[in-house]
Amino acid sequence: MSLYEILGTLETGFIFGLVALGAYLTFKILDFPDLTVEGSFPLGAAVCAALIVQGDWNPWAATGFAAVVGFGAGYVTAYLNVRFNILHILAGILVSISLYSINLRIMGGPNEPLLNVKTVFTAFEDLGYPGYMINPAFLGIVVIAIKLALDAFLATGWGMSMRAAGANPAMAEANGINVGKMKLYGVGLANALTALAGALFAQIFGAADAYMGIGVIIVGLASVIVGMSILPSRTIFLATTACILGAILYRLAVAVALNADFLGLHASDVQLVTAVLVMLALIGQQSGSSLFKIFKKGKKND
């Protein structure tokens, strides 16, 4: 694995850290299994790409606006659930399948290239820094800043209300918290993060594509679970850290799987190898350091 590849893995890992933070917010904090993200990730990509290419927008503004549109998507899902009592999972599915069509409309087709146009990343190239070094650093700073802002938000009165609404809705209602409103803003915020991730990813990938959302929810959830089991925590600060860490580890597992062809594995085995690596990490965590011991024993016998 080259340094270039490792930095590239970090890059994608940080971006999916945002998706993991969103999944943490919905699944863990709000107890709202939100499937909208399969649609809001490509939505962010589509909005950003269309604004940059067709609208000639400043890439920073386009990226920011993509997050705002993502908020709207999440808000709609939560609204369907809160106002019309549609089951949360179904509400998410409905919004994400309609987003598929909407994304095609936004882009005017299934694929909007972002090659040879100004993106938030070209700004650094113009300064003379090599992209493969500066992009992960930039993304790291952005994602950590967003994580800290999220930590701070969840410690405010509003944030506390949101956590209460998820942890014990009845008690929260009894204390005068508008649980429905918390869901609307919370799911909106989670999808804003996901759409932001989509916008950033499209600019790195070189295109927004209608199929970009495939598997995003799985990766987001897996990141949260891997992160949480590796860094079990009671504080929000550690939990959000774990989310980002989980996302990076997941991408690292993919990178290792991509390099595992010398074991006689085929290119199509990547999914399986990734899954096995994630499983090993989880099992290893559960059984304390036993897996680690196995490695040590093996060494002694050599």
Next chain:
Amino acid sequence: MKNLTKIAMIGALASFAFSAAQAADMKKVAISTIVEVPALLDTKKGILEGLAEKGFVVGKNITLDYQNANGNMPTQQQIAKKFIGSNPDIIIPITTPTAQAMVAGTKNIPIVFTAVTDPIKAKLINTYKNNGTNVTGVSDAAPIGAQLDLYKELVPGLKKIGFIYNPGLDNALAALAVIKEQGKMRGISVMESPAPTTNEVILATKKLVGKVEAIYVPNDTTVVSALGAIVKIGQDVDLPVFTGETGGVAKGAAASIGLDYVEVGRVTGRMAGDILNGAKPGTMNAIIAYEAVSKFKVAINIGSAKKMGLTFSKSVMDRATDITK
């Protein structure tokens, strides 16, 4: 955490040791595809044959790094990073998104894309001729004009043809635009019937029954997955079903003229071979496959066509390269 890091390190070390063991004078070829479907596997096979024609054989004087993203774009992005990080002599991306991820990542390593329907729209190149960049390649736009001529010959009263497609696929949309244009020149109008998922294909087909004289199934993975169901409906109501890809004929479509994807791959492989021999991609014109290959596949399925109410004249039989009984 420690465990995973350890596993990751072992993996990284082992792959490093492996690459270091390779002979230094071997050229490195990197091929990736977004997903493995028969046409794309044929393309890959053809690429290796084309490279061999130019004297480059895997294991002898080139090493091959082949990766499949399994339909997952973040994985595709990581494959791009892996390729570029290993600094190969050439990268050959199969399909549009794969090519975009590679082109976004490097302006130095030569890239020969293939199985991309419209490389200009995908912004991989800005012109087919002499683009001056590190990118060139092969477009797999279908020879739709030739197909329509054949269908008109087989169905004399052909005035309206049904077109089933997934509006989310670039190549399906490109085919729709071309079939409309080519149809106009031949007095054939096109009736669209969208099917965004495989489950909706049957309904989309039934909608066309009685309104069109034939059905055209473009090279669209979503719709092609349900080709069997379309063929069955066609046989039930005597409605000929044609495919944009000849591979569909063995599965029950009546006939097709098409690109042989092994041929498309060969054209790509030869270009890649020239680049390995020192040619610059920026001075090599990108190629539209149907203009570059001398032989097309003319595929007919006699048994299935008969059930759709079609028989083949001697002239068509003589031209056929792939006959399914």
